[in-house]
Amino acid sequence: MEQEVESKRRGPERSEKARIAILTAVAERLLASGYDSLTMEGIAADAGVGKQTIYRWWKTKGDLVADSLVEGFLIPDVFSPKNTGDIRADLTNWLKTIAKFLKTDTNSELLRSLVIASVNNPEVGENMYNRLGVIAMFNERFRAAIASGELPADTQVMEIGDALFGSIVLRVLRHGKIDETFITQIVNLLLPK
Amino acid sequence: MEQEVESKRRGPERSEKARIAILTAVAERLLASGYDSLTMEGIAADAGVGKQTIYRWWKTKGDLVADSLVEGFLIPDVFSPKNTGDIRADLTNWLKTIAKFLKTDTNSELLRSLVIASVNNPEVGENMYNRLGVIAMFNERFRAAIASGELPADTQVMEIGDALFGSIVLRVLRHGKIDETFITQIVNLLLPK
Amino acid sequence: MEQEVESKRRGPERSEKARIAILTAVAERLLASGYDSLTMEGIAADAGVGKQTIYRWWKTKGDLVADSLVEGFLIPDVFSPKNTGDIRADLTNWLKTIAKFLKTDTNSELLRSLVIASVNNPEVGENMYNRLGVIAMFNERFRAAIASGELPADTQVMEIGDALFGSIVLRVLRHGKIDETFITQIVNLLLPK
Amino acid sequence: MEQEVESKRRGPERSEKARIAILTAVAERLLASGYDSLTMEGIAADAGVGKQTIYRWWKTKGDLVADSLVEGFLIPDVFSPKNTGDIRADLTNWLKTIAKFLKTDTNSELLRSLVIASVNNPEVGENMYNRLGVIAMFNERFRAAIASGELPADTQVMEIGDALFGSIVLRVLRHGKIDETFITQIVNLLLPK
DNA sequence: CGGTAACCGAGACGGTACGTCTCGTCTTGGG
DNA sequence: CCCAAGACGAGACGTACCGTCTCGGTTACCG
Numbered sequence: 001m002e003q004e005v006e007s008k009r010r011g012p013e014r015s016e017k018a019r020i021a022i023l024t025a026v027a028e029r030l031l032a033s034g035y036d037s038l039t040m041e042g043i044a045a046d047a048g049v050g051k052q053t054i055y056r057w058w059k060t061k062g063d064l065v066a067d068s069l070v071e072g073f074l075i076p077d078v079f080s081p082k083n084t085g086d087i088r089a090d091l092t093n094w095l096k097t098i099a100k101f102l103k104t105d106t107n108s109e110l111l112r113s114l115v116i117a118s119v120n121n122p123e124v125g126e127n128m129y130n131r132l133g134v135i136a137m138f139n140e141r142f143r144a145a146i147a148s149g150e151l152p153a154d155t156q157v158m159e160i161g162d163a164l165f166g167s168i169v170l171r172v173l174r175h176g177k178i179d180e181t182f183i184t185q186i187v188n189l190l191l192p193k
Numbered sequence: 194m195e196q197e198v199e200s201k202r203r204g205p206e207r208s209e210k211a212r213i214a215i216l217t218a219v220a221e222r223l224l225a226s227g228y229d230s231l232t233m234e235g236i237a238a239d240a241g242v243g244k245q246t247i248y249r250w251w252k253t254k255g256d257l258v259a260d261s262l263v264e265g266f267l268i269p270d271v272f273s274p275k276n277t278g279d280i281r282a283d284l285t286n287w288l289k290t291i292a293k294f295l296k297t298d299t300n301s302e303l304l305r306s307l308v309i310a311s312v313n314n315p316e317v318g319e320n321m322y323n324r325l326g327v328i329a330m331f332n333e334r335f336r337a338a339i340a341s342g343e344l345p346a347d348t349q350v351m352e353i354g355d356a357l358f359g360s361i362v363l364r365v366l367r368h369g370k371i372d373e374t375f376i377t378q379i380v381n382l383l384l385p386k
Numbered sequence: 387m388e389q390e391v392e393s394k395r396r397g398p399e400r401s402e403k404a405r406i407a408i409l410t411a412v413a414e415r416l417l418a419s420g421y422d423s424l425t426m427e428g429i430a431a432d433a434g435v436g437k438q439t440i441y442r443w444w445k446t447k448g449d450l451v452a453d454s455l456v457e458g459f460l461i462p463d464v465f466s467p468k469n470t471g472d473i474r475a476d477l478t479n480w481l482k483t484i485a486k487f488l489k490t491d492t493n494s495e496l497l498r499s500l501v502i503a504s505v506n507n508p509e510v511g512e513n514m515y516n517r518l519g520v521i522a523m524f525n526e527r528f529r530a531a532i533a534s535g536e537l538p539a540d541t542q543v544m545e546i547g548d549a550l551f552g553s554i555v556l557r558v559l560r561h562g563k564i565d566e567t568f569i570t571q572i573v574n575l576l577l578p579k
Numbered sequence: 580m581e582q583e584v585e586s587k588r589r590g591p592e593r594s595e596k597a598r599i600a601i602l603t604a605v606a607e608r609l610l611a612s613g614y615d616s617l618t619m620e621g622i623a624a625d626a627g628v629g630k631q632t633i634y635r636w637w638k639t640k641g642d643l644v645a646d647s648l649v650e651g652f653l654i655p656d657v658f659s660p661k662n663t664g665d666i667r668a669d670l671t672n673w674l675k676t677i678a679k680f681l682k683t684d685t686n687s688e689l690l691r692s693l694v695i696a697s698v699n700n701p702e703v704g705e706n707m708y709n710r711l712g713v714i715a716m717f718n719e720r721f722r723a724a725i726a727s728g729e730l731p732a733d734t735q736v737m738e739i740g741d742a743l744f745g746s747i748v749l750r751v752l753r754h755g756k757i758d759e760t761f762i763t764q765i766v767n768l769l770l771p772k
Numbered sequence: 773c774g775g776t777a778a779c780c781g782a783g784a785c786g787g788t789a790c791g792t793c794t795c796g797t798c799t800t801g802g803g
Numbered sequence: 804c805c806c807a808a809g810a811c812g813a814g815a816c817g818t819a820c821c822g823t824c825t826c827g828g829t830t831a832c833c834g
């Protein structure tokens with residue numbers, strides 16, 4: 001991950017242009033041809049940057065992916081669940097957004113790449129949760145539903161979250177579809193009326 | 194994957210000794226230091242085999258892992274669920290076996306390696322299900338429970354399976370524990386009394 | 387070189403068809419793309435022959451080339467010098483035949499290949515002398531000229547031969563021309579009127 | 580006013596240490612065991628260098644040999660012919676130096692290796708001429724002899740050179756001796772009194 | 773205002789591994 | 804015992820990247 005800012009130093013400041021170029025190159029490569037083709041030399045070439053500029057600010061490939069993810073180069077900002085007061089409806093709608101996103105080969109391949117990256121760097125996994133709104137859905141929306149009495153206080157929130165997102169990951173790993181039937185079934189299973 | 198047997202050809206037959214040596218080497222490397230250190234040259238050296246002998250019979254690294262998995266070099270034969278007539282007890286016991294297996298760093302690292310391998314080769318994923326008894330648990334034990342009336346006929350068997358195994362995979366990816374608490378909670382969630 | 391025939395042995399006799407196919411394949415490869423592309427596997431494939439059949443009868447690549455040369459697959463039978471009673475005229479005519487032969491890229495490349503082969507197998511060099519008529523020219527035609535009194539008895543026959551053929555080899559090695567001027571000059575130099 | 584046309588390159592300069600190590604390794608391998616054992620991997624290993632560093636600067640094995648030759652790693656600097664005013668004596672002495680050099684198996688094997696290398700790279704042949712003093716002998720010493728009237732103006736200098744050096748090459752190819760008798764005879768033949 | 777420390781691009785370096793090719797030997801089954 | 808086929812252990816080929824190091828050039832603070 002990126003280093004912290006020091007108090008005062010000499011010399012030029014970090015080039016924002018280079019930083020953006022690098023994270024953009026990471027995203028383009030990842031989306032275009034998957035994790036295997038994500039080479040440091042390729043990124044440097046695409047970004048028009050020296051390799052040292054990459055290694056100066058990121059230690060590993062996983063850090064690069066994590067950062068590119070955090071900064072929104074990989075997954076759009078559309079996965080914040082709404083709160084209409086109906087937890088089942090909100091969950092279903094959120095799942096539909098995810099299903100739509102994963103419908104393209106590019107995006108499901110991206111998710112597979114992120115799974116690989118998260119093996120080498122746990123931060124990738126965490127950020128993936130964030131970008132896809134998993135945290136927002138379960139840590140916030142579900143907690144709110146409990147607070148409002150819509151759900152019982154002993155609801156196993158994180159277990160439901162893992163079961164739900166785990167189902168999705170498994171399906172994507174085996175190139176399966178995330179369709180309406182699946183959404184209905186999984187919601188019924190994990191959030192019975 | 195391995196080629197099919199032809200009708201009749203001339204020349205020496207495939208060396209079983211080499212085949213075993215290769216699959217053993219794959220398993221040893223995978224268990225010892227993960228997917229990243231699984232190099233074709235290393236496998237060949239460990240197995241005392243020419244590289245061409247590997248490429249003659251397997252096209253990709255994923256094929257090697259899939260075969261090593263299928264032939265039982267990676268995961269032991271201990272995950273067949275029992276049928277005591279009590280589906281909750283049988284599921285819980287099966288989960289405990291898996292939890293015990295994944296308790297060691299070696300084995301949880303192995304599962305992470307298999308997840309990576311399954312991205313490049315879907316067969317790895319399928320065979321992982323088989324070896325860990327996921328198929329046996331859900332396609333057989335659950336079906337039997339439905340047949341015996343222990344479970345309702347409309348039980349979403351595969352959805353439960355994915356949710357359960359997906360939870361485990363997610364937990365292992367983020368180096369989390371699979372403990373008794375988790376087992377109790379997930380069973381309660383997915384198989385309510 | 388090929389093995390000697392034993393007195394009596396069991397089993398089928400050596401396949402003449404295979405022998406010819408192999409020597410033909412050697413010649414074709416050598417003429418088509420030079421010594422570097424002369425691989426044992428390529429020869430076997432071209433000849434429709436098992437590799438062992440080659441190794442059974444020839445020990446080295448050089449032996450193959452030597453045999454292909456001896457049997458006339460590489461250099462045609464047109465280099466026997468005539469004896470018109472005029473040694474200068476006969477030598478000049480013989481040189482013109484050689485010059486014509488070496489005019490094509492294929493043949494000059496062949497000679498370069500034979501030079502390489504002769505480094506690994508001296509027999510190739512000797513047979514090259516034979517096929518190009520060097521032996522016939524100097525060991526026979528020159529001796530005859532001495533016997534008939536056309537040349538002095540102390541003529542350094544083999545030295546002249548080496549000087550002449552050496553000039554040609556050097557020129558071919560450096561891709562130089564063997565033209566009429568060269569022939570006139572070298573004859574004047576080595577066989578002064 | 581002169582313009583600074585050369586745009587200075589950025590980045591590290593070529594490593595002279597690596598360059599010398601590589602050419603030395605080429606020479607050692609060539610002298611120790613001939614052209615066949617001259618492998619790129621072996622050179623890289625001997626020189627303590629990555630293979631890419633070789634391929635970065637030399638395209639072929641022949642280029643390596645040519646460079647090693649040019650830089651004097653293969654043939655010593657002792658073949659400049661003298662000018663005593665007696666061309667026959669100078670030629671004879673030069674030939675004796677060469678004969679002495681070629682007396683060892685190592686050096687005659689080296690010459691055979693250089694002949695092979697020159698087939699793939701004409702520069703090797705040219706540089707061999709230079710290092711052995713052939714150019715100096717014929718293009719300079721002979722021209723001087725003509726200028727001083729010691730030799731007739733129409734002397735076929737290069738033809739004599741080729742005939743002489745060709746004789747030597749042929750003899751070395753067939754593992755023959757370059758002895759005093761040979762030298763006397765060839766000088767008498769090509770430079771009659 | 774000159775020194776100097778950290779930035780940048782480029783890219784050479786010693787390495788590892790890739791997947792392919794060929795070597796020479798060995799092993800089948802058929803003639 | 805010959806033959807075609809071809810598997811085998813071995814190892815070189817030339818390429819792609821790795822992560823480190825070294826250039827010359829460019830800021831931007833600091834004394």
